[in-house]
Amino acid sequence: MSIPVYLDNAATTKPCEAAVSAVFLNMAEDYGNPSSLHSIGLQAEKNMNEARKSIAAALVCDPACIVFTSGATEANNTAVFGAVRNYGRRKKRIVISSFEHPSVSEPVKYLEENFGYEAIRISPGRNGVIDADDFNAAVDENTCLASCMLVNNETGSIQPVRKIFSYAKRNFPECITHCDAVQGFMKLHMKAAELFADIIVVSGHKVHAVKGAGAMYIRKGIRVAPLLLGGGQEKNLRSGTESVPLICGFGAAVRALMPSIDTSYGNAEEINGYLRKKLKKLEYVTINSAAEETSPYIINFSIEGVRSEIMLHSLESRDIYVSSGSACSKGAKSSVLTSMGLSDKLADTAIRVSVSRSTTMGEIDMLIKAVQESYLNLNKLKR
Numbered sequence: 001m002s003i004p005v006y007l008d009n010a011a012t013t014k015p016c017e018a019a020v021s022a023v024f025l026n027m028a029e030d031y032g033n034p035s036s037l038h039s040i041g042l043q044a045e046k047n048m049n050e051a052r053k054s055i056a057a058a059l060v061c062d063p064a065c066i067v068f069t070s071g072a073t074e075a076n077n078t079a080v081f082g083a084v085r086n087y088g089r090r091k092k093r094i095v096i097s098s099f100e101h102p103s104v105s106e107p108v109k110y111l112e113e114n115f116g117y118e119a120i121r122i123s124p125g126r127n128g129v130i131d132a133d134d135f136n137a138a139v140d141e142n143t144c145l146a147s148c149m150l151v152n153n154e155t156g157s158i159q160p161v162r163k164i165f166s167y168a169k170r171n172f173p174e175c176i177t178h179c180d181a182v183q184g185f186m187k188l189h190m191k192a193a194e195l196f197a198d199i200i201v202v203s204g205h206k207v208h209a210v211k212g213a214g215a216m217y218i219r220k221g222i223r224v225a226p227l228l229l230g231g232g233q234e235k236n237l238r239s240g241t242e243s244v245p246l247i248c249g250f251g252a253a254v255r256a257l258m259p260s261i262d263t264s265y266g267n268a269e270e271i272n273g274y275l276r277k278k279l280k281k282l283e284y285v286t287i288n289s290a291a292e293e294t295s296p297y298i299i300n301f302s303i304e305g306v307r308s309e310i311m312l313h314s315l316e317s318r319d320i321y322v323s324s325g326s327a328c329s330k331g332a333k334s335s336v337l338t339s340m341g342l343s344d345k346l347a348d349t350a351i352r353v354s355v356s357r358s359t360t361m362g363e364i365d366m367l368i369k370a371v372q373e374s375y376l377n378l379n380k381l382k383r
């Protein structure tokens with residue numbers, strides 16, 4: 001049997017050994033409830049706080065600013081609903097990019113449709129990057145929340161969040177700035193203070209931990225109303241017994257990967273450059289991810305005349321696993337690509353390849369060969 005070529009790392013990553021061992025240890029041995037006052041509970045709390053420290057170290061912030069959640073979806077929901085509730089009826093404007101992940105855009109839509117908020121959505125240019133001046137022009141004294149992702153999950157485009165948030169905080173300090181940094185975390189160097197974000201959201205399973213643990217950085221002094229009420233865990237911001245095993249797995253993955261962020265980035269850059277060069281030689285391929293201001297971990301391209309899903313399954317039959325748009329959209333036309341001004345033709349035929357720190361050139365060669373063969377075969381079938 002051939003070894004699968006997994007190129008869907010923006011959807012999820014394979015958990016690393018360190019993560020799996022930490023999950024196992026915290027299930028099999030240190031199984032206490034971190035809120036218990038006895039030593040078994042204290043051990044669980046200690047382990048969880050090690051994870052908190054590791055995530056804080058990766059974001060260069062105080063561990064007291066880290067709140068664990070079940071993942072980025074919960075953290076983004078908490079950020080949006082929790083941030084706007086501070087202002088009651090006073091401030092009703094929300095400014096976001098037009099291609100936020102649904103865990104941001106859906107809560108915003110809900111506030112708009114049910115509670116009279118005014119949502120301003122800023123579209124990116126054809127390169128997939130938001131113009132900071134366009135975004136800033138929409139932020140005013142009535143804005144309660146400005147939200148922009150760091151790296152787009154479908155194209156890899158890197159957004160000028162620092163420029164956007166520093167403007168908002170300087171001119172409207174009460175406006176809460178929120179950054180979904182899921183696709184940038186552990187890939188790009190990030191310092192919480194330098195982003196000017198009041199809230200930063202990250203997810204474990206995108207960084208070689210297991211599914212079900214995420215975290216939010218909440219800057220000191222920022223008030224966020226919780227979504228869940230109950231036992232008051234996580235400083236009252238996220239009631240419910242913490243999933244210590246998953247959280248510790250997240251911490252272990254971050255500790256294991258931290259020292260090699262730069263080498264990994266270098267590897268992804270080389271892979272990305274190689275793949276782009278090969279794709280450019282195929283006259284039926286259009287590369288949708290811009291070469292500049294884009295994370296090398298993600299590349300999006302369209303294959304003329306072959307619908308995304310058909311190509312995805314043809315590649316799958318050759319043991320190569322990619323994505324059409326994002327995993328969350330489950331095959332629906334990508335609103336990210338259409339918001340960049342791409343034609344329906346390009347959006348309907350888009351493929352997302354997302355690499356990991358262990359992707360090799362050999363795997364890229366296999367992908368290219370499979371794309372060529374699939375294209376030829378599928379065209380033969382059409383005749």
Ligand code: PMP
Nearest residue numbers: 071072073101153180182183203
């Ligand atoms: N934001 C972005 C940019 C993502 O790519 C994802 C995962 N698809 C999420 C949020 C949601 O993360 P989780 O699976 O941890 O809820």
